[in-house]
Amino acid sequence: DAGVIQSPRHEVTEMGQEVTLRCKPISGHNSLFWYRQTMMRGLELLIYFNNNVPIDDSGMPEDRFSAKMPNASFSTLKIQPSEPRDSAVYFCASKIQRNTEAFFGQGTRLTVV
Amino acid sequence: GENVEQHPSTLSVQEGDSAVIKCTYSDSASNYFPWYKQELGKRPQLIIDIRSNVGEKKDQRIAVTLNKTAKHFSLHITETQPEDSAVYFCAAITGANSKLTFGKGITLSVRP
Numbered sequence: 001d002a003g004v005i006q007s008p009r010h011e012v013t014e015m016g017q018e019v020t021l022r023c024k025p026i027s028g029h030n031s032l033f034w035y036r037q038t039m040m041r042g043l044e045l046l047i048y049f050n051n052n053v054p055i056d057d058s059g060m061p062e063d064r065f066s067a068k069m070p071n072a073s074f075s076t077l078k079i080q081p082s083e084p085r086d087s088a089v090y091f092c093a094s095k096i097q098r099n100t101e102a103f104f105g106q107g108t109r110l111t112v113v
Numbered sequence: 114g115e116n117v118e119q120h121p122s123t124l125s126v127q128e129g130d131s132a133v134i135k136c137t138y139s140d141s142a143s144n145y146f147p148w149y150k151q152e153l154g155k156r157p158q159l160i161i162d163i164r165s166n167v168g169e170k171k172d173q174r175i176a177v178t179l180n181k182t183a184k185h186f187s188l189h190i191t192e193t194q195p196e197d198s199a200v201y202f203c204a205a206i207t208g209a210n211s212k213l214t215f216g217k218g219i220t221l222s223v224r225p
Contacts, residue, residue, distance in 0.1 A: 031211055042215060043157070043202060043215040045214060050210060050211070056210070102213055104156040105156065106155075107156055
């Protein structure tokens, strides 16, 4: 397995534009997490899914953020409209539910100018 | 919800010395505690984990201890090497839905 795959690796966009980040979890994993990493806040949990169902989205900062998981092999995180303060590295991670290791993708570095 | 805290935010040690990183958690229902290492520009990767029915676990130069009563767990690195320099995150998994919450991370610097 190629591991958790995120795209794009880097994204530079102008304020106000829509941004879509993509994640393909490891096959067979049924939990998927979206995290945002900044120097100030560390790894913030934005939202997570179990069996494609959103369980907890309390970490999503604003209505500008939305996430979907239409099937077991794909998830998106969308920011519309984007703002400079959204600049961060966004990680997707997947695991088998329960107490097991979570595997991270390589992350998407988002810069909003 | 669960709140995982790490202190301090930075730690500097001399090569060969030991390093101890401490974390606390708030939810007594948390039952799995992984530690991740993140090198500069890379993704976090698991280095060791401990379940709530175990008090201590060791893997070569690293060990983790868990005190469920006090709700804290610690990472111990012995004989530190420059390649141990990285950001270390503690985390906790809570509940049947397996919510994975991370601390803010600690930057460990090992001076040659």
